[in-house]
Amino acid sequence: MSERRGRGDTRFAAVATDDVGHLRGADARSSNVGAARAVADTVRSTLGPAGLDTMLVSERGSVTVTNDGETILKSMDVDHPAARVVVEVAKAQATAAGDGTTTAVLFAGELLRGADRLLDHGTPPAAVVTGYQWAADRLLDELDDLADLADPVDPADLDDPDDDLLRRVAETSLTGKAVEGHAGVLAGLVLDATAAVRVGRVVDLDYLELVARPGASAAASELRRGAVLDAGPVADSMPTDLAGARVLVLQETFDLPEPETEARVAVGTADGRGRLRRRETRRARDAADRVTDLGVDVVLCHERVDDRIAARLAARGVLAVEHLEREGVDLGFLQEVTGATAVSGSRHATRDSLGRVDVSREGSNGPLYVENPDGHGVTLVVRGSTDHVAAEVERAVSDAVDVVARTVRDGRVVAGAGATETELAARLRAAAPGVDGRPQLAVEAFADALEAVPTTLARNAGLDPVDALVALRAAHADGRTAAGVDIATGGVADATAAGVVQPAYVLEQAAYNAAKVASALLKVDEVISVGRREFETGAG
Structure with a gap:
């Protein structure tokens, strides 16, 4: 397990720098590539089943141990503009595919590493971008072909x-x-x-x-x-074990109506205050009556429940839960769970707006479980x-x-364990001679970047990455398209047969997002640090 402390670690100098200054040409490119690669190296060791955990220590001393790439990158204090762009790759990957953030960031770093070598040997940035875009488009076609070779998800099996x-x-x-x-x-x-x-x-x-x-x-x-609610009952005497209970969902505060004018004016006298208390008692009783007359057993209120109403509900054996908005409980989710239609106030409730739920509680102070076997929401x-x-x-x-x-x-499903990346790399190399000019070199660099996945899987498992890659290339040359890294034996195994599979969409999005950010950074020829005042003045 490695530990990250952000600015205090010299390994992050390229990522957490406040002084980019004014860079141009090769210096700008070198700064951007170095920062992007530093971000990729941060999560490289977490990839795969043998990946290591990272300990994240905040400025306040709170500790998080994780090997989730998105969590690590979101927690880092990243100042370098290029590094921030690469971190956005992880966010875009998580939003689009839900997984594969480490793969996307690793791939972006390798694409920039390969591009840097090509640029050092005189390949124009435009040619690299053209080659990368061609390779990314070709990868999508090849990925579709490989997904067809795997067992597709049969719609008939979705009910199982x-x-x-x-x-x-x-x-x-x-x-x-x-x-x-x-x-x-x-x-x-x-x-x-x-x-x-x-x-x-x-x-x-x-x-x-x-x-x-x-x-x-x-x-x-x-x-x-159903729903799991941290909020307990409004009153301790309320029941928390109910079966087939009628439930009312309220969008707003379950409160008494505003006192009438005559009652407000009379509060200056003892007699007036007594009349006001009796009036409020009657309103609380009437509000509780409206609910119980409908046969309501449970009131779930998004906001507050008035104490006087709550006391009467408790006396009648009705469970009331309040302040669900503070818990972040979504009203739409609650309606799906209960089958109820949320209403703005109790006076708008009807029997048709009620739902049915079973209620139970974990211990005496635990969460409430509000469940409905026929509902559409689950927790x-x-x-x-x-x-x-x-x-x-x-x-x-x-x-x-x-x-x-x-x-x-x-x-679409494809083989995991680095098998699909290795096969895609082989196919791109085979297709590269069909690309005219310098972009051909970029297509080959794209293929090299893909192979960073299997070599990293091998390295993290304690295997020799070069030996693993040689064995994988030989297996794929023999037509074994699902051959991946076997970290248990150190050899090569059929990933699909071993049950190691992944959605094609995740790899597709990782390649797309990585190629997009790499191409964007390669087009940058100048980096200027602009102060806030200078920026605001120039913006006009």
Whole structure:
């Protein structure tokens, strides 16, 4: 495990520099390439099942241990403009594909490394950009061909939560992350969760929540067919164990109406204050009556519940939960879970606006589980021994959920373990002679960059990367398109047969995002540090 402290570590001098100054030509290029490569080197050791963890220490001393590339890069204090651009690659990859952030950043760094060598030997930047763009376009075609060679996701299998291919996709995504040998259990939960919110070939992730809970092994993770609410009942005497309960969802505060004018004016006298109290008591009783007359057993309020109303609801055995907006509970998600239609106030509630739920509580002070077997919303509760471990398991499961959702929608799957990158590199080299002029050299450099994935997988597993690459190239030359790095034996194995597969979309997006940022940085010929005042003056 390595430790990152940002500016204090000299390894990050190229990334965390405040003094870019004014650079031009080769100096600008060298600065940008160096910063981009430094970012890539930061996450290189985390790639693959044998990748190492990184300890992130904030300025306040809080510690996060992770091997998630996006988390590492988001936590870094990055000042160099080119480094920030590369960090954006990770964000774009996470948004578009949900996984593959480390691969995308590593690939971008290798593309810039290869470009730097070509430029040093006189290849114009425009020729490198042209070659990279040609290679990226060709890669997409070749990737489609390779995906056809793998077993595609059959729409008929989507109704089967135990579908073997989707399970292998989930397990591959979880491999090498902080799941403590429980990838199989978590993969099963991921499949159940995504199946519960799937309509056709679309997995609606808006209705799938992830919650991390410390204090147990990752194997104790579970899928809840509803919402998990940290907020407890408004009053301790309210019930928390209900079956088939009618639920009312309120968008706004469950409060008393404003006092009438005559009541407000009379509060200066003891008699007036007494009348006001009686009036408010009556309003609270009427508000509670409106709810109980509808047969409501549970009130879920996005905002506050008035104490006087809450007391009367408690006396009638009604559960009320308030301030759900503070928990970040989405109103749309809550409606999907409960089957209720949210209303602005109790006076707008009808029997048709109510839903049905089962309510239970974990212990006396634990979260409330509001569940509906027929609802469309689910919550995946992931466990870990500590807060840090639970958070890391949550990140791993979140990535797995994303890749399964993408696989269901896209349907293309390719071999993992560096097999697909090696095959794509071989095909690009074979096609390179068909490219005229200097861009041909860039196509070959693109192929070299692809092979950084299998060599890094081998290096992180303690294998000789050169020997691993030689063996892989020989296997692919023999037509073994799924041959990947076998970190257990140090040799070559059929990744697809071993169940190591990945969505083609993830690799496609990684290559696209990396090529895009590399091309953008190669076009930069001058870097000028502009002060805020100078920038604002010049902007006009």
